[in-house]
Amino acid sequence: MNYRIPRGTQDILPEQSRKWQFIEQKIHDLCNRYNYKEIRTPVFEQTELFARGVGDTTDIVQKEMYTFDDRGGRSLTLRPEGTASTVRSFVENKMHGWADQPVKLYYVGPMFRYERPQSGRMRQFVQFGVEAMGSADPAVDAEVIGLSMDFYRELGLSNLKLVVNSLGDKESRNNHRNALIEHFEPRISEFCADCQQRLEKNPLRILDCKQDNDHELMATAPSILDYLNEDSTDYFKLVQQYLADMDIRFEVDPTLVRGLDYYNNTAFEIMIDGEGFGAITTLCGGGRYNGLVEDIGGPTTPGIGFALSIERLLMALEVQEISLPIEEGLDAYLVTMGEQAKAVSPKLLHGLRSKGLAVDGDYIGKKMKAQMKAADRQKAEFVLLLGDDELAEDNIMVKEMATGEQKQVPLKEIAEWIISQR
RNA sequence: GCGGUUGUGGCGAAGUGGUUAACGCACCGGAUUGUGAUUCCGGCACUCGUGGGUUCAAUUCCCAUCAGCCGCCCCA
Structure with missing residues (x-):
């Protein structure tokens, strides 16, 4: 009987681990410059935290969680992402009372999702993520986006595309939601089973459906940008203004919908072009989550963050033939x-x-x-x-x-x- | 969860229903009793993912299973 590594996991052998160390060091240096402090949370949490925090309409919660009961009968789950844990810690440690606000945190560590492995997708993978909680200033949105872009730029990646969108505040989202339901409902039977589910739970995500991408109602669907109220519009404009001031190029894509339920206002993704990526083009995803801290039991606190995968970063470096300046050899x-x-x-x-x-x-x-x-x-x-x-x-x-x-x-x-x- | 494809030594890679499973790289030893190149010589798979079946005989045929890779869904 031979033992084998669990499906969708990998051993990182010395040749690779040197690259990991270099990248991790880059993360620490970069976050230090931006004054983000490292937080380390457990790799498992109460299942309920993710169900509530990530959102129970998401694929992550519905079919991808590593959930188990411990010997005390508690339901625990290997973390599928980092934001819920970070927010839990923020609330539990009463960080809203800390002198310096917003609280700016980052983490690097393994995440777990039960999925079929393929290129750029593992059951255990490592995310670097950042969370800034306690400020609703669009300058923080721009800072967080800028940090992620700096990270890739300093490692030498090119051909990156930054896509931003606004999902609006609660009021804007609601109005848009109603418009979407009105738009799709009469002909929802022409859509896939998933979309029929989405109509009630989260119609926004119909726009994200690849299967029904070609349906004529997709092209004519109401754009969120037309439903942003004045506050949300102004907010989005400022984010864009700051990005432009920072010489960060971006595109606005009104169909960009993040897969997690907690986002509002700013949403963004960093994509990579070029051969060699198969189906994977998203390197980094993030956005604003102004209701999440409250959902998890804390005081009303705005927040924004992103997460990116080190594995995908390494793939990108590989494809662009970028060699990291790694010291090797003995004296x-x-x-x-x-x-x-x-x-x-x-x-x-x-x-x-x-x-x-x-x-x-x-x-x-x-x-x-x-x-x-x-x-x-x-x-x-x-x-x-x-x-x-x-x-x-x-x-x-x-x-x-x-x-x-x-x-x-x-x-x-x-x-x-x-x-x-x- | 669905679909495609692959699974032979440390790595890469041939191969066939039948007595000893090519080759290349790497590694080890020798030619060269104390020096990293090259060359030459030699060594290095009771075994062809795992389990079962067909057969006188299977690495080669069939089934199952596991795993890798790729795609769909979705995501980092």
Whole structure:
């Protein structure tokens, strides 16, 4: 019986994990500049939190949650996204009372959705997300969008398309909702089963349906932009103005509807063009959720955020052939010959490492030639050769791999010598 | 949940109803008793995802199952 990795998950092996570390570091640096602070919440929560927070008309809640009962009979769910958890923590820790508002948080961590795996879609995947709670200033919307665009830009991605829309405030949404129902209801039987469900629960999402995309009623459906009240219109205009001021290019797409129920006013997505993506074109999605904190039991608090997938980012980097500036290789590799030299290698390696050098040596009894090959493979800058001859004079032979030059250095000075060469 | 496609050594990849499963790369050893290239020589799959069936005989045919990849739905 062989064990296998669970479906839709992956091991991230060293070659890849270096990229992950680089990207995670970039996230921390970027968020620090924008003054967003990291929050770490559990990977599971009460099931009810997601049902209420994400919205029970969503696919996520209806068919994609990893839900289980613990031994105490509590229903728990592996988090399918990060916003609900963050908002729960905001409420539970009374962050609305913190001195600095809005509260600006970010997170990086695994999310879980039970889906058929395919390109750009895993059952466990990692999201980087940002949430700003406590301000209804359109400048925050622009800041959050700007942060996400900066992230991709600083990693070197191009051909990104930022799409924004406004779903309006409660009043605008309601008016639009009624208009949509009025528009589709007489002929709803011509639509797919999903859309017939959507008519009552969330008619907005009919516009998002790929199956019925070509139906004539789609093209003539009332646009949300025509139903925005004055507040929502002004708000959306300001967001656009700020984006333009920041030299961030975007398109307004009135059919952009985010799949989660909690969004209102600003919604946005970052898409990528080009071959190699199959069905996946959305790298990042986000929007404003002014009612969510209240829904989850907190005081009325506006909020906005986004989430993006590191896996999809890596795909994008791959497709655009962008190599991250990753440092690799050892400062030195110790090659020993003979029992005596082998015997002093633990002490020697430990001493070098204690002084901050990245060094390694042989542990499987390789012949000298094989040790040299290993040093070469592992991109050691120097090889330290230690045999009976050197040991007899308390020296060590050091060879610079790039030039082939070598010289003897007193054994007890070798660490300083290498450091002086860096 | 639905559909397509694939599943042979660490990786890539041939192959056939029948005594020993090509080849390439990588790796290990030797030629070269203390030096990373190249070359040459040698080594490296009781086994062809798993289970069952057909057959005198199956990696090769059939069924099931699992998994990967891709698409639909939906999303990050």
